[in-house]
Amino acid sequence: MIRYAILIFCLLIDLATTAQVRWDLATCIAFAKKNNIQVNTQRYNQQTAMQNYSLSRSAQLPSVSGSASQYFQKDLRIGSYIFNAGFTLYQGGYLRKDKRQKQLALEAANQSVLVTENDITLNIIQYYLNILLDKEAAVYQQNVVNTSKAQLEQGEQKLAVGSVARKDVTQLRSQLANDEYTLISAENTIKQDLLSLKQLLQLSSEVQFDIATPDTVISQREVPSLATVQEYAFNNRPEIKENQLQIQVAQLGLAKAKSAYYPTLSLSGTVGSSYINDLSGLGSGFYQQAGITLSIPIYSKRQNKTSVETARINIGQAMINLKDTKTTLAANIEKYYLNTINAQSQFTAAREAFKYNEEVYNIANQELALGVSNMVEYLQQKELYVQALQQFIQAKYNAALTIKIYEFYYNQQ
Structure with a gap:
């Protein structure tokens, strides 16, 4: 984490100077994770979830x-000072x-940040390659040329x-002109793709951006089995965890809705002082009181039942969402597994053909230089x-x- 923060600091200094x-x-990936709008939007959602969790913790405290009041009316002065305290002893476990529930919602928000970071990372990898x-x-x-x-x-x-x-x-001469045209098109493609990556990184137009070319690009290596990758993904990917x-958040929502059927027991206390000062003298008083209140729900005009049924619907929807996420994730992994196998085979064949x-x-x-070949044969071979x-080249980077x-x-990665 410290190294990551130092890297981001250096990048921001680099942009400033x-x-x-x-x-x-x-x-590129580190900068995008720090500055991308979608990622930071999820971080704000994460902060909101943190505040909700803090509020739920404080709700268990008394x-x-x-209050203090002071009144003046001609020769009459009236004052009072009151302190109230309340504490919920029992509310059906609400x-x-x-x-x-708020703690789990915070954990889900954390995973949502990771999901967005992963999406941005994949986009950057594709643009970069x-x-x-x-x-x-x-x-x-x-x-x-x-x-x-x-x-x-x-x-x-x-x-x-x-x-x-x-x-x-x-x-x-005609062939040279065609070759130079193709070169210009290739250079323009570089500029366009650099611009796309620059926009994804959300760099300003003043920044002259380019990528560093690595020494090697790995296009072939041992491919992990489909079952291994899918099992790992189901156990570790943030979209699954989220x-x-x-689901757990929705289940606790149901438990909270059911708690409305239970009575609420609360403790309250008041300490106060008041006085009246008039022409006849000073009158004052000090009082303190404590009490227990039991509130029993009898009829809520179907509000409690509706809350319970809505909570059950939320659980069902959350379960469907998980199933859909697993299905999509499994399909994507299988697609890239097949693509990887095919791409590596194509790369081998294309490398030999080239x-x-x-x-x-x-x-x-x-x-041609020696004059032992005619122009038609040469141009055919060049094509x-x-x-x-x-x-x-396409097969090489597609495999990578x-x-x-x-x-x-x-x-x-």
């Missing part, structure tokens, strides 16, 4: 009040149950000495290479994203 930042994934994909695609596309420029330069030199046809050089707590297409493309470049390249999200449900 410079208009340009470059953050890694962990820094109530004390005092106060004790209310305290426990998309930007890494964009950047790697742009790097490869820049290499393609550089190769096209070199081929065009060689073609123009050969055209000058009459060893190639003008048509071939024109095709090289719904379980809401490897061989890159090798053939390099040979085609050499043959196959670019397609293999795009599939490889799916395994990252799948392990997130297993608390291994």
